Amino acid sequence: MKAACTVWTGAKGSKESDLSVFLFRYEYSANFFYKLWKRIRKYNGLVTGLTQNVDELLRSDTARLMLANSEFLVMLNQSATDRAELAKLLNISDNQLGYVTNVPAGCGLIRCAGNIVPFTNSFPKDTKLYKLMSTNPSEKRE
Template identity: 55%
Template sequence: MKVACTVWLGAKGVKASDLSRFLLKEEQTAAYSVEIWKRFRKWGGVPTGITQNIKDLLASREIENIFENSDFILMLNQAAGDRQILAKQLNISPYQLSYVTNSGEGEGLLFYGTTIIPFKDKFDKNLKLYSLMTTKPEEVEKREKEMEAEKHEGN
């Protein structure tokens, strides 16, 4: 089984990013996180990490190992300081960096091994599929209210 470890960079509005930051802040939990990451990969698992700022992730040499051993990275809009760090760490060209510089929704870079793929995905917000997949709190709340209303209409 092929295993891909994922680090989501620049994720917005995701509460898990705060949890990752706290887990990686203390030496003991950071060391434990690295060990679990390595074991899960060895066992065929797909460990996933989310961070809004790469500086948080790379504050520790141990945690840097997680980043360096990640086969798959999805990178969204990045702050200037984070872009500089990432450009150096991942050998990103200035052209490729434009996809994570003041980028809009659905724009970024995908990394798989040594392959870097820029993307711009404009998903039609009028589609039912969009309403089912969105993670924007206000849109999720709207969807849940609509589903509740439909449920009551059906009774």
């Protein structure tokens, strides 16, 4: 589902909010995605969802339920409103929230099976591998 939406957005050249939010905006698509998510998990599949605006995504009860029941989450730098929503939903302490407050790229929190661990994953920018992996549009690719 995410791949299909990513292809569509790329084809459209969309600058709108991220697609995870779009999927949960309407009850029909939210229910479809929730059923698909449950079915994939039933067969030990891995579902990947990405969002840049947690607060907006969590306005959907379906999205809130899915996020709360996810075994593995990676949280990078978050806005104040997003941090507040994540703290309430996932029982993240103020101390832990410091790891997603005004942090550089590659730093954040991992939540796995209810455990929350801070991480730093810095990578040298002057390498070919970094240039291949970077998703920062302001960095020129050769």
